Amino acid sequence: MAARHEEIADDLRRAIDREEYTIGSRLPSEAELAAHYDVSRGTVRQAIAALTAEGLIGSRQGARRVVLASRRSQSFAELRSFAQWARAMGxxxxxxxxxxxxxxxxxxxAVHLQLRAGTPxxxxxxxxxxxxxxVLLERTVYADWIAPAVEVIEPDCPxxxxxxxxxxxxxxxxxxxxxxxxxxxxxxxxxxxIRRTSPLLRIRRVTTTREGRPVEWSDDRYRSDAVTFSVHNSVDSNALARKTAK
Structure with a gap:
């Protein structure tokens, strides 16, 4: 059976995921959380320490904790697969x-798929x-070696x-x-x-196998009111590269 502070930490994680506490907002005080969960402030501090270690909240002595991130970031599979992402969001x-x-x-x-120009x-x-x-248009180009398997998939495959x-x-x-x-x-x-000239969020992607063999490259265009992307980084980890537009 999980310890009480672990249960509280998990409850707060789910609340952050549901955006009951949005990024940038403050959590209730230790006293308020202790009263809500009917536990000591020491138990609340243990739960808060776990969320702080995970990077979900910021902690500064004498100040209420601020939500920094959500666990609702995507796995690689969800980022690649629209259907998996949708299911994860219910x-x-x-x-x-x-x-x-x-x-x-x-x-x-040829450059994206590492093929010779002219290859079907x-x-x-x-x-x-x-x-x-x-909400999304996918213009995908599949490499010749995987194209036959894609070609026979039914048109409405999710x-x-x-x-x-x-x-x-x-x-x-x-x-x-x-x-x-x-x-x-x-x-x-x-x-x-939508109306012509409406803004679209475009993601150009190249996806490969574990061996680095390109499978596809795609130009995906999302309606701007349908989806946003966020990046959670820190001084120790930064998956975001900023480049000038081409």
Missing amino acids: REATGHVVAQEYRRATEED VLHVLRVRGLDGEP SVTQRLYDDTGLVLAYGEHVIDAVTAGAQDARLLG
């Missing part, structure tokens, strides 16, 4: 292939939705990532993501049900 993911065709790899395709690659345009509402794992054992292990902003063109606006 939402239903939908998807539909709008267009799918083989083309000869351009120089850009599979281009797929998908509309992804949350609870039936379109998770291509999961299907490729089930069918071929493929594990997408590494990825690079470049995030910027663009405006919606005519096709984007029509497929997402």
